[in-house]
Amino acid sequence: MQFYLATSFIFPRSLRFRLFTLCFLTTHLPLLGYIVWGAATGRIAWAEFIVLALATMAGAAGALIGIGALLDPIHALADALDPAEQSARKRGGPTLPEVGDIISRLFHGVRGAAVATRERIDELNIAANEDALTGIANRRGFLAQLDALPLARRRGCIAIIDLDHFKQVNDMLGHDEGDRVLADFASRLSSQTRRIDIIARWGGEEFAIFYQDAIEDEASWSLARIAERMRREPVGMVGDQPITFSAGLCAWRGGPVMTAIGQADEALYRAKKSGRDRIQRAERPSTPVYG
Structure with a gap:
């Protein structure tokens, strides 16, 4: 959570773009090192540089696609657990950002599930201690x-x-x-x-x-x-x-x-x-x- 908050300034409303930026930077560290070394020694090979740049970009894109696929079940879970979000969508009212607040959506969804579970437990406790016919204690x-x-x-x-x-x-x-x-x-x-x-x-x-x-x-x-x-x-x-x-x-x-x-x-x-x-x-x- 601390890392999530620390990187929130990078595309604050889009978690996917934030992930792409982090993937691009981390996968291009070797390439950036090669550029610095080539500039210092004057022995940079531009053909190899272009091939390496394209390869790392493809790797970053693949990583982003994979991460997106891993996030899809979380989207589905958040939608299933957060009735307030679904109600807002039906009313045409404001909803949470599609991806940027995925953590917030998941939090609200889990909280909603916890409230529903607690209410269900209370109902079961009442049913266990109350006579259904008369409404008084059993x-x-x-x-x-x-x-x-x-x-x-x-x-x-x-x-x-x-x-x-x-x-x-x-x-x-x-x-x-x-x-x-x-x-x-x-x-x-x-x-x-x-x-x-x-x-x-x-x-x-x-x-x-x-x-x-x-x-x-x-x-x-x-x-x-x-x-x-x-x-x-x-x-x-x-x-x-x-x-x-x-x-x-x-x-x-x-x-x-x-x-x-x-x-x-x-x-x-x-x-x-x-x-x-x-x-x-x-x-x-x-x-x-x-x-």
């Missing part, structure tokens, strides 16, 4: 968000929620209606929880909520409020019955998160066995971390 995204919390913020309550008799929704109303119910329920959870709370589709018709910095009474009250609204303004009906949910709730004080989730899941199982449409607390809190 199980992996939920656990990743919990893992990203500082130790002091890893305390609150974890709830595992399951829509009651959801199989009947799919069997009686169809899977499209089942998908709509899941999406509407996710929206309801999002609208009735705090910004600091983390919600996710845990899998199938199960959802998870982390109530950050909340005690069990606060989390239980929040779930009860959502459950009451589900009865008054159901997201769907099966027969003449509104779709309800059951939930298991467990306090989490920074211990192994899967232990707390397991205890919440056990509480959910007891809620289901007790008749559904209810909230059950875990029998014991998760193991705390001391120190």
Whole structure:
């Protein structure tokens, strides 16, 4: 790059002419030496000089053709990677010099490819951590968000929620209606929880909520409020019955998160066995971390 910048005064807008000049000078150094020697000794042979000059010019021209052929793939790569350049050409606007700024074109092309790659990686990361149907986090995204919390913020309550008799929704109303119910329920959870709370589709018709910095009474009250609204303004009906949910709730004080989730899941199982449409607390809190 330093050599490129140092020689930019030679045909600054044409890399090919700059290369030709450098090739001509370097291939004619022996000829220039011969001229200096002939002038000093008076023994220059003009016939040999002309033949040698023509031969070196032909060599320089051949070298330039070869270099041009080697640069053609770079042109193609720059055109393929630089959508801004192509857009400018279509609009008839100013474009980069055809050859003189080949380094700039290549740089912009590679930068464009890097931006596109980074955006694609971001899209893949979102897809890996987000549930496509509901738009909220999936199980992996939920656990990743919990893992990203500082130790002091890893305390609150974890709830595992399951829509009651959801199989009947799919069997009686169809899977499209089942998908709509899941999406509407996710929206309801999002609208009735705090910004600091983390919600996710845990899998199938199960959802998870982390109530950050909340005690069990606060989390239980929040779930009860959502459950009451589900009865008054159901997201769907099966027969003449509104779709309800059951939930298991467990306090989490920074211990192994899967232990707390397991205890919440056990509480959910007891809620289901007790008749559904209810909230059950875990029998014991998760193991705390001391120190």
